[in-house]
Amino acid sequence: MADLLRLLLKLSEKAANVARVCRQEAHLFQLLVQEKTGDDKNKKFVQDFKTLADVVIQEMIRHDVVAEFPEMGSFIRGEESNTFVNGLGETVTVTVCHKEKDTADLLAKVLDKDHKAASLLAQAIHQDPEAIKADTEHVFIPVEPSELGIWIDPIDATSQYIEGREEVLEEGCLSPSGLHCALVLIGVYFRSTGEPVMGIINQPFYHKDPQSRRWRGKLYWGVTCYGHNVCSLPKPKAGAEWCPSVVLSSSEKKEVKKALCSLCGSEKLMYASGAGYKMLCVILGLADAYVLSEGSTFKWDSCAPHVLLRTFGGGVVNLNKCLQADCGTESKNTELTYHQPSDEHIGAERWANHGGLVAYRDRTQLCSIISALKVQLNGKQKW
Numbered sequence: 001m002a003d004l005l006r007l008l009l010k011l012s013e014k015a016a017n018v019a020r021v022c023r024q025e026a027h028l029f030q031l032l033v034q035e036k037t038g039d040d041k042n043k044k045f046v047q048d049f050k051t052l053a054d055v056v057i058q059e060m061i062r063h064d065v066v067a068e069f070p071e072m073g074s075f076i077r078g079e080e081s082n083t084f085v086n087g088l089g090e091t092v093t094v095t096v097c098h099k100e101k102d103t104a105d106l107l108a109k110v111l112d113k114d115h116k117a118a119s120l121l122a123q124a125i126h127q128d129p130e131a132i133k134a135d136t137e138h139v140f141i142p143v144e145p146s147e148l149g150i151w152i153d154p155i156d157a158t159s160q161y162i163e164g165r166e167e168v169l170e171e172g173c174l175s176p177s178g179l180h181c182a183l184v185l186i187g188v189y190f191r192s193t194g195e196p197v198m199g200i201i202n203q204p205f206y207h208k209d210p211q212s213r214r215w216r217g218k219l220y221w222g223v224t225c226y227g228h229n230v231c232s233l234p235k236p237k238a239g240a241e242w243c244p245s246v247v248l249s250s251s252e253k254k255e256v257k258k259a260l261c262s263l264c265g266s267e268k269l270m271y272a273s274g275a276g277y278k279m280l281c282v283i284l285g286l287a288d289a290y291v292l293s294e295g296s297t298f299k300w301d302s303c304a305p306h307v308l309l310r311t312f313g314g315g316v317v318n319l320n321k322c323l324q325a326d327c328g329t330e331s332k333n334t335e336l337t338y339h340q341p342s343d344e345h346i347g348a349e350r351w352a353n354h355g356g357l358v359a360y361r362d363r364t365q366l367c368s369i370i371s372a373l374k375v376q377l378n379g380k381q382k383w
Contacts, residue, residue, distance in 0.1 A: 157274030187303025194337025199307030236285025259376030319356035
């Protein structure tokens with residue numbers, strides 16, 4: 001387990017480097033955007049993008065994990081298809097090759113024979129990052145890699161990544177949008193039960209050096225398994241139980257906003273971009289909970305943050321299941337799991353978190369939120 005954790009930490013930093021390289025070259029970045037269509041399109045957005053950065057990050061992680069743990073190969077999943085259509089209409093299957101030159105040659109096919117851009121990407125993919133400072137030596141859990149699966153979100157909040165606004169992060173404050181909302185998310189779960197057991201969140205655009213104009217990131221990780229809870233962060237102080245702060249999407253339903261406003265007050269309702277970033281805000285104590293009434297997030301969005309919340313005694317629950325259950329019901333009946341697709345849907349929707357979700361740190365606050373939503377619901381079955 002510790003070996004897998006160390007590998008994934010390293011790969012998250014390699015992924016962050018790829019994301020940064022793609023933004024540093026304006027010419028390169030213009031080549032990397034392709035609109036998603038059909039079953040792979042997230043229905044929440046009018047425009048949703050698949051970038052080559054997403055694909056190469058996902059395939060890089062898959063390649064390097066399989067090299068060390070081949071038994072995991074069939075259980076490494078991500079947001080993106082690894083097919084890409086270039087300007088000539090040719091469909092190219094993107095993979096990471098053993099040699100940097102071979103990877104560059106393959107990427108050049110995607111990039112309409114732009115060998116300079118392909119070489120920049122291949123170099124970032126094959127270059128080892130600087131040593132990761134993470135105290136993982138004490139992490140020992142008797143779990144075999146053959147028991148585990150992996151979810152990868154190569155760049156969460158892709159729209160923020162593409163737009164690229166460079167907001168200044170204020171210490172202790174939630175920011176509604178900007179490049180810092182883009183995250184690399186790697187979550188590990190039990191194949192048998194779907195329980196999340198290991199989570200890594202890499203924030204590639206955490207701080208920009210004013211002199212070099214280079215970005216550096218920040219790394220968060222956690223492990224929860226068989227009663228062992230280890231996290232790179234200390235548990236944040238809990239807010240007032242009777243008045244939790246809640247982060248939402250700006251497009252959230254007015255009924256949800258009204259219910260939460262009556263519970264928290266309008267000053268305690270905040271808005272931010274990116275599902276992963278909103279859950280990170282809860283992890284960091286910038287908000288007490290994240291509420292989403294729609295099934296517009298996916299397993300790759302929630303798996304990694306879910307682990308860090310579990311190390312604090314919190315979690316991520318299915319909102320509709322909570323609304324239909326008593327607040328005292330065991331959390332395992334409503335907690336999200338990660339091993340089974342929905343048979344009622346096709347494409348990416350098979351792995352959506354249908355029913356909405358609530359990410360929380362404190363179960364008492366979760367009960368307050370669910371109770372307030374039930375009052376506003378007025379006896380209806382679903383939002």
